[in-house]
Amino acid sequence: MTNLDDFARRASGGDLVRLVAGPDALDELPALAERLRTPGERVLLTDDVSKTAAGTDLLDWVAGLVGEARRVTVAASHAQVALDEATVEATAASVGTPGLLISVGSGTITDLGKVVAARTGAPLLAVQTAASVNGFADPLSVLVIGGAKRTKPSTWPSALVIDDRVIDAAPARLNRSGVGDAIAIWSAPADWYLACRLGLDGPFDDAVVRPVLDAVEHLADPDHEVARRALVDSLTVGGLVIGIADSTAPLSGSEHLVSHILDMTAMARGAEHDLHGAQVGAATVVCTALWQEVRESCRVFDLPWSALSYPDDLAERVRNTWAVLDPSGRLGEECLAAVERKVAAWDAADKSACDADRPALLETLFGYVGEPARSTDTLRHWGAPATFAELTPAVGRDQLAWTLSALPYMRDRLTLPDLLVMSDEWTPELIDRVIDRAGAPEATADGPLDG
Ligand SMILES: [Zn+2]
Numbered sequence: 001m002t003n004l005d006d007f008a009r010r011a012s013g014g015d016l017v018r019l020v021a022g023p024d025a026l027d028e029l030p031a032l033a034e035r036l037r038t039p040g041e042r043v044l045l046t047d048d049v050s051k052t053a054a055g056t057d058l059l060d061w062v063a064g065l066v067g068e069a070r071r072v073t074v075a076a077s078h079a080q081v082a083l084d085e086a087t088v089e090a091t092a093a094s095v096g097t098p099g100l101l102i103s104v105g106s107g108t109i110t111d112l113g114k115v116v117a118a119r120t121g122a123p124l125l126a127v128q129t130a131a132s133v134n135g136f137a138d139p140l141s142v143l144v145i146g147g148a149k150r151t152k153p154s155t156w157p158s159a160l161v162i163d164d165r166v167i168d169a170a171p172a173r174l175n176r177s178g179v180g181d182a183i184a185i186w187s188a189p190a191d192w193y194l195a196c197r198l199g200l201d202g203p204f205d206d207a208v209v210r211p212v213l214d215a216v217e218h219l220a221d222p223d224h225e226v227a228r229r230a231l232v233d234s235l236t237v238g239g240l241v242i243g244i245a246d247s248t249a250p251l252s253g254s255e256h257l258v259s260h261i262l263d264m265t266a267m268a269r270g271a272e273h274d275l276h277g278a279q280v281g282a283a284t285v286v287c288t289a290l291w292q293e294v295r296e297s298c299r300v301f302d303l304p305w306s307a308l309s310y311p312d313d314l315a316e317r318v319r320n321t322w323a324v325l326d327p328s329g330r331l332g333e334e335c336l337a338a339v340e341r342k343v344a345a346w347d348a349a350d351k352s353a354c355d356a357d358r359p360a361l362l363e364t365l366f367g368y369v370g371e372p373a374r375s376t377d378t379l380r381h382w383g384a385p386a387t388f389a390e391l392t393p394a395v396g397r398d399q400l401a402w403t404l405s406a407l408p409y410m411r412d413r414l415t416l417p418d419l420l421v422m423s424d425e426w427t428p429e430l431i432d433r434v435i436d437r438a439g440a441p442e443a444t445a446d447g448p449l450d451g
Pocket residue numbers: 133134181256276280
């Protein structure tokens with residue numbers, strides 16, 4: 001990877017003024033705190049999960065480097081903070097209007113810091129405590145609105161500090177989760193390419209996803225230094241390209257929808273769910289298997305897409321799907337509003353070019369679909385869960401099948417299951433075959449562990 005710091009400044013239009021990653025990144029904190037500070041107090045935002053690095057309490061370490069700062073600690077439930085409306089409001093009230101906001105945490109605390117910084121205009125100095133998601137170096141935050149996970153614009157951190165000593169001291173499950181989020185690059189660009197070609201997004205640009213495809217190449221390197229650098233780089237570059245594209249779409253396809261729906265299900269039931277990236281990793285195995293299965297056994301790629309439309313009973317399907325989680329209908333209406341935007345975009349789009357040039361379209365598209373076995377091998381290299389049964393808590397086959405069935409009914413972003421709804425092929429039988437295929441991927445000769 002070329003210089004991350006340069007790339008960060010270009011990607012953010014200068015808003016992310018400094019990205020430090022490496023063995024002694026924390027050492028730059030005193031200078032950064034001085035450089036970014038505006039009049040007003042310094043507030044250190046974190047959660048109540050204890051953090052140590054290099055044998056030291058990390059919060060004390062950071063506080064010693066940035067100078068006197070008032071601490072605002074967000075309570076985590078189930079060891080995770082959920083960014084619902086109440087949490088955001090309460091945190092914003094506690095933080096007030098500081099001269100410098102310093103966040104110390106993983107993805108959720110950083111996302112919260114970005115939301116609060118966007119509201120107050122305070123510069124955000126973000127200390128990344130794990131390589132757990134790709135959402136650090138971007139101007140977006142994942143929030144929970146009306147019970148549904150939504151990615152909303154917030155703001156770039158003014159500086160992002162990623163110290164190898166801190167990353168290596170992070171709980172293993174957090175960094176393993178990052179591996180899962182990183183390998184979404186083997187699934188999401190195919191969905192993005194499809195949506196772009198159909199005129200629902202775009203234009204597609206290989207140059208947006210290529211730096212991430214390059215960065216993940218060494219994710220399963222036997223040398224930990226090389227593999228950790230690949231992990232940090234792929235997640236950081238992933239965030240930056242999301243910022244450049246001003247959309248998560250290049251790195252968030254069906255595999256992310258699966259994770260969002262698992263979160264929504266758990267929240268609705270007051271149950272726990274696994275980390276975002278852990279779910280995304282297992283879902284990447286399934287979603288790459290979906291592309292392969294559809295190519296082998298479905299008609300949809302042979303049909304004229306300009307003749308397809310969403311079924312007449314779509315609204316009923318959306319409401320019925322989410323009524324399972326929220327009998328009040330609130331979640332169903334929230335999702336239906338998003339789905340209706342997708343339908344309107346579909347109806348307005350000119351799909352004729354896709355029908356004229358289908359073989360070339362499919363060849364390019366499948367160039368972005370990874371091998372399920374490579375995803376599995378990469379996750380296993382890090383000890384990350386590669387199947388839904390290995391998630392914590394485990395997701396059973398029935399729940400996975402239901403989650404997959406709900407994919408087209410949640411968001412305004414078109415992915416492959418949307419086309420399958422239109423071709424009347426998004427059936428329990430297809431979903432069964434996909435789960436089977438993902439569960440027992442055939443070994444490939446070109447897996448990263450084989451050479
Ligand atoms: Zn993600």
